[in-house]
Amino acid sequence: MRWEFTPGPIVGAEPLTGSRGLELVMVAHPFCPCTAASLNQLRDIVVQSQGKLRTRIVFVGANMGSPSPNERAAQEIPDAGIQWVDAKQAQRFGAITSGHVTLYRDGVPIFEGGITASRGVVGDSAGQRAIETALRGQKPIAAAPVYGCALTPGESP
Template identity: 35%
Template sequence: MLYRHTDPGSHQIADPLEVHPKTRKIPPVLYRVAVVWACILAGLFFALIAYGTTPGPSSLPPTQSPLRPASGELQSSAATDWEVVMAVHPKCSCTAASLNELNRLLSQVDDNVNCRFLVYHPAETDPNWIDGRITSRLSEFHRSTIQADEAGEAARELGMQTSGAVVVFDPHGKTRFHGGITVSRNHEGDNLGVRSISMLIQGQTPPLSTTPVFGCRL
């Protein structure tokens, strides 16, 4: 408690406002500005989360691969390989994570898996449009085929409308899985897509046969 000295031996309580008469108060407008900025930052944060976790469009693939002969036309000696088909938008940075996850998947299974990359490019564009960091990585995958896909027509025939989408065909050309192999945009790590395909190729029962796809729209 504060005291003011007067006569010897006596004390008087001092007014705190008189001790600090020049204390400044924060103007109300600054409070309002701080609240507005906090709301903007929170909105941007949640918008980024929504963007990264909102799956892209997709549709059901055909039950049989249109990229190879029907199972009845296959020679028994040829019906030994699985095929993983991936739709790739060469300008989509999110697809890098999907390629890394595909590489991780292939390291978990035997060598009886072929890859086919359908590389999107707009209609009537220069062939060099697809060149870039994403496309250059595709040649690093063994037993792979790189196919230019004008306007994404081949991918749409397989129900793929988002970059990074995959469709898995068994050795007889039957569709066994379709979806994505990342948990969100540009996010690597354990996910049900990779786990399901790995189990499927190894003859086990997978937990899922379809998963959401996260990437750029084709």
């Protein structure tokens, strides 16, 4: 129970140059079982956004050729771009935990953290509400706990 509700750290994202409007970047480990819920939650958010949200899923590691379970789930998110980076590159999005989301407005980070209420749980969460608030043109909370596996071995959680 303690592990289920222990969030990962948030280190702060760098601005995105050249980005306009709302852009969401989720950083994920291709095999983190916790991230399946985050990707399901993200799919629902993207569908409800009705095209107001550019979305990118960034996987950490080497693309193995055949899609991982999380990559297959990401491919079901409408109009989401998918890319692969190493753990160091993922940190520019403020991510060291799988499922970490950074929401940018005109390239400036306005929200960071998770979009699930705990590991592997789909449903109402502070992160989901923050993104919905931004989609309405209002200022969201700055951060919410992120629940997932460490992107780099040996790091918490």
